[in-house]
Amino acid sequence: MIRTAKQTGLVILLLIMSAEAFSAGMTSHAMMGDRARFHLPPGHLLIPLLEAHRPALIAGAMFPDGGYFTGSGFPGDRDLAETAHWDGFTNALAGVAHDAGCGELKADAWDVLPVLGGTFDWLTNELGREAVAIPLRYGESCGYLVAFLMGIAAHGMGDEVWDALFEPTVYQRNEMQKSSPGYTLDAVPPGSDPSVGTAIREALGDDAFNALAGGFEVINGVEYAMDVIAIRDEFAWEEVPALVFPPMDYLVEAFKRVGKNDFDELAVQRAALGARMVVAAERVSAVLDYVRVREQMPYSVHNHVRGSGGIEDSAKFIAGYYQHLWDRVVNGPDEAGKPFIVGVHPQPGERGLPATVCANSGPFSNCEDDKRPEADRYIYVSMSGSMGSDYAELSDAFAVFDEDGNKLPVKFSTLPSWASPMSAHGFRIELLDKKLKPNHRYTVAVTTQLYDRRGPEDANAKLAAPMIWHFTTGDE
Known part of the structure; x- marks a missing residue:
């Protein structure tokens, strides 16, 4: 069954839009978590479960960064976001799922959001994909909770593998130094020599131009840039469904189990809504910043999916983590294999x-x-x-x-x-x-x-x- 959150509104959306930085890498994280299901052993129960509850899997993969975004207005949200990244919280949420009986899931017992078809339903679903101002959507079955748990796990493991193996190769090639969207002017018009950026440099001087470009460093980074490419080239816009979250009280309980008693249901909702907002913002960035990223970060563009530590490589690591976490859901965090x-x-x-x-x-x-x-x-x-x-x-x-x-x-x-x-x-x-x-x-x-x-x-x-x-x- 899907129910609607009560405590959302325009004030939070305006706050999120005025935040000082994007929360980068969310589309890449969604791709990692989504592709990891294809690396599970044949016949594993998680394969059909994650396919059936893909909106919750992707929501979980994006959720840990949402609090960084809302933290500009609610500083405690940053701690919520950081906590949601790591193994202690993931294990706590696995324990919550175990206590809820989710380890007894059977394929014929899943509660899946129905898709009825028809023009009106298509319009409703499309609005769910595009309009971030609509209330959050919740799935109350164990299937959604387990899929969301796996998405959160994918985010944490993906951060580790990506930062350990992929990003250092970008640093070595110095591409990150020039990955600020402030340098977009160097790619306008596309393929033009001289570019608009060249003309402005000649007028302002290199130091003034670099200072101008440096003003965009809050959204500078490999993960943001690779999200721009992933949205356009790999993870098509229409593939990002209306995200579905498990009931907030499950997440609040998991935070309590790791000693975070101040994160109430409203704080968790803000983080979830922040994730929704960033997804929309990144999709706009993919239109505006795509040419710049392709021209200035060629190594990253050609290796972020299949290179060492890239999306596919990270997905293989994540698939093993999925299996271990499922064992924790079935047998309890302390009794797993x-x-x-x-x-x-x-x-x-x-x-x-x-x-x-x-x-x-x-x-x-x-x-x-x-x-x-x-x-x-x-x-x-x-x-x-x-x-x-x-x-x-x-x-x-x-x-x-x-x-x-x-x-x-x-x-x-x-x-x-x-x-x-x-x-x-x-x-x-x-x-x-x-x-x-x-x-x-x-x-x-x-x-x-x-x-x-x-x-x-x-x-x-x-x-x-x-x-x-x-x-x-x-x-x-």
Whole structure:
């Protein structure tokens, strides 16, 4: 059954429209979550469930960023948004779904929003897609709750993989430095030389023009730019359905379980409505900013879907996370099966990777020989659960061997670097001497010393099985 939220209105919409920044990457997150269902094992119950409740899956994938947008008027919403990204909240919501009996879902027991057809119904559905001022739509069945949960999980895991593996390759090529929409004038008219931007530079001077362009940095970023491309090229406008959210009291309860008692139903509704608003704003941006992004960020445009850490690659990691979360819904967060590795980089058997390793992964920090960090310069492992620990005791959780069988000295840390050790799924393995030999085969082992934390410390669950794989470097 679908019901309507009561506490929405024009005041909130005006507030959102006046916010200081977009919440970037929402369409990319929706694509990751949507495509992850195609990487689930054949016959998995989540495949038809996520297909039937796709509006809730996409709503969940977009929801965590909504509070960043509304936070300009309600500062506490930013904390709500940050909390919604991470493993603690995801596990809490899985627990809520388990307590609601959603682990007993059967394919013939789903409550799905009916589509009746006909001209009037088509008009109603189209308005639901385009008019963000209409009230939020809620689906009260377990199917919508589980799909929304998976979408939120996709957002958090997608942020980790994307920021660890894709964005560093963009930084290395310096494309992010010029990705501000302020430089759109350089692409107007399309293909023109000189452009409008060139004329204004000549009139104002480079410094004044760059200061003008820098004023748009609040919506600068790889994720925003790639959303512009994704909306036009990949995730067609008509594919973004009217989003459906689970009942707000479920989300409020999940926030309470992680100690966030101040997030009431209205705050959660604001975040949901903020997500709706940003989706609409990004679709307008896709019209206005498409040419600029294509011309100024060619590497990003051609690699954001199928490159390392891009949408398809992230979707594979997310699919493993889906399976683990479903286990938590069925059996309860503390009684689910052991964690497992959901993805690694370099891929098993991969060849031709750069032989130089850069240990510094900050967005604009320089490494040896003044080279910016590229994701192919380190080893990355992602687990289905988070450790909830600083893991200082796990010195033997990872091992790297050269082709002569020598164990190499390494250190490891969470990746992305901003991820909290209490919630991160991903780990970066670094060689202490910062160098891989060119044209050399390496072996990496992840041992069962790695664990995820669930409840009391004695409830820790060690990795279900070790993982060993190989990759080969290219020329130096």
